[in-house]
């Protein structure tokens with residue numbers, strides 16, 4: 140903020156922490172000329188003058204406000220009206236007034252009552268900052284830096300007055316947020332007023348108990364944390380509780396209702412319900428803690444931008460396990476939730492995509508414990524036990540969650556809306572809406588079949604036969620999952636084999652599924668029975684290391700416990716066809732899925748025309764395979780892969796653009812790409828890569844750095860956490876040299 144902004148005369152009424160910190164901040168930064176102050180307490184005024192916060196005070200409030208350009212009213216809420224009445228006749232005709240109270244509706248009413256309807260120069264404000272410390276001596280010139288100040292402009296508020304107050308807040312480092320008066324009071328009732336009320340009430344209850352001495356002797360831990368805020372000013376809070384009475388009573392009623400519910404569960408020994416409340420609360424609290432760690436009142440549009448700086452690394456070595464399979468993790472939550480009984484999952488992927496699915500089922504009332512080191516316990520509710528979620532289901536970056544859930548939601552009795560991040564919001568959902576509508580579901584999408592997608596409950600579904608127009612396991616799974624709720628038989632035929640985890644897992648839960656060549660059939664009316672699921676390591680995550688070890692001379696790594704379902708092993712087949720040295724060791728079957736350890740040693744790869752039948756079997760691995768192709772001897776041609784254009788990014792374009800940036804001769808075609816490999820003698824040049832916020836593009840170019848001549852900077856890598864938490868640590872342990880640069884930015 141430039142020091143050109145200046146207010147000549149400010150009057151502060153009420154010399155507490157909030158008003159004094161604002162004035163101190165303005166003074167310290169040279170934005171104010173003369174400050175006068177008033178407080179009911181003479182000592183506060185004297186102290187404020189001695190501390191250099193104010194230049195003048197008077198026991199007559201009218202002397203203090205006369206000639207002020209900005210009057211800051213910083214007194215307990217119930218005292219505002221009295222202040223307004225006593226200054227009404229003395230303020231100048233241009234003076235702007237503002238306040239800092241925690242309730243806005245009552246102050247708006249006071250202004251109207253005292254100054255009349257037509258008064259336009261009062262700007263209602265509320266800084267979300269504070270501490271248990273109070274008074275003049277606690278004033279802190281940096282109290283508002285990066286803190287939110289809520290301004291609640293009214294229709295009649297003068298724009299010049301608004302501008303002045305906004306400038307005066309910004310000048311002390313505050314971030315401004317506008318809200319409607321009623322909305323402010325509703326939000327604050329829940330986030331601030333109710334917690335204070337509970338803290339005061341609990342301490343009072345315990346203090347009145349005849350065992351209070353015992354209680355307070357051992358009052359560390361929970362008591363101290365929960366009741367910290369009961370040390371705040373009683374006058375201030377008495378005023379807030381009466382000024383925002385209606386909204387506080389509303390949230391209190393809600394809380395009383397939920398508290399009774401929890402009490403009843405404890406009384407009945409219903410530990411699952413208790414666990415449900417606790418796990419949901421813990422997740423919410425963990426989420427808020429992340430937010431609170433950064434800011435007092437955070438802007439949800441702020442996210443971290445993550446950049447990888449990848450310098451040439453060493454030969455890869457070691458034996459390690461990459462995180463759990465994403466496709467199987469999603470399905471374990473879905474089927475575990477719909478089963479009868481308790482399902483135990485191990486090896487669960489704690490990535491943002493599978494966690495989005497987990498949260499969606501929690502939102503629909505399923506009690507899910509964990510994840511804790513890959514272990515998840517799901518208390519299934521049966522096929523008909525899901526409950527209406529309180530809000531739209533937010534599925535982040537995850538196409539699998541949205542498409543599979545669309546099928547399941549079509550069979551429910553309640554309506555559900557599903558939304559996602561910027562990337563997911565651009566992905567086609569017509570491909571699932573179409574067959575669901577044929578089954579009788581009522582499904583709405585936004586324009587051109589994009590999310591958000593709304594699935595109306597209560598439709599009577601009927602079984603269909605569906606010929607998949609594209610090879611897509613997500614569409615196949617969507618139709619099959621809807622089939623669990625459809626009258627009669629539901630079947631799908633696919634144009635080429637795609638991952639069959641849904642079919643396998645349904646069978647694992649005891650559901651009858653018929654597979655006949657490329658046709659899968661099931662009938663409704665069955666039940667899912669809880670089971671245990673051991674999720675193998677994700678071959679799609681392993682693929683980056685298969686490529687890394689192949690292209691980097693001297694490499695020799697073993698990837699443990701990798702899922703090698705025949706519908707997923709395209710990457711092994713393709714790399715082998717290119718001359719890769721890949722051994723599949725120790726093959727075994729775990730919970731209906733084949734698993735093996737995979738040893739990869741470096742080899743000089745050669746370009747090939749990738750067989751089209753391998754495309755669906757390696758659909759997520761092409762970004763990594765493009766890196767392998769660039770290091771190969773000769774030309775690699777990919778065809779029949781137009782699906783790559785509708786993943787988290789247009790993966791053909793994103794990879795070709797990145798390769799060209801690094802000096803590789805590559806071009807995209809409508810359904811694939813042609814890449815001229817630079818061979819044994821060549822390398823990637825340095826450069827800056829746009830990952831298009833796509834996890835697989837980011838990780839592929841990180842691997843390219845193994846054969847880089849110069850640093851490769853990869854932008855927007857935050858989404859690596861959707862499928863591969865811990866990627867950077869593992870990569871560096873294996874031989875890469877990745878540095879991470881993280882910044883908070885406006886999304």
Ligand SMILES: O=C(O)C1=C[C@@H](OP(=O)(O)O)[C@@H](O)[C@H](O)C1
Pocket residue numbers: 465466467539610611612613614616638758759782
């Ligand atoms: O069913 C699944 O778990 C998936 C299917 C594939 O999508 P499509 O069905 O769109 O090919 C794949 O790309 C995605 O990462 C996971």
Ligand SMILES: C=C(OP(=O)(O)O)C(=O)O
Pocket residue numbers: 492536537538539540759786787835862
């Ligand atoms: C396409 C992918 O996932 P989804 O469709 O679930 O977003 C992927 O992980 O590469």
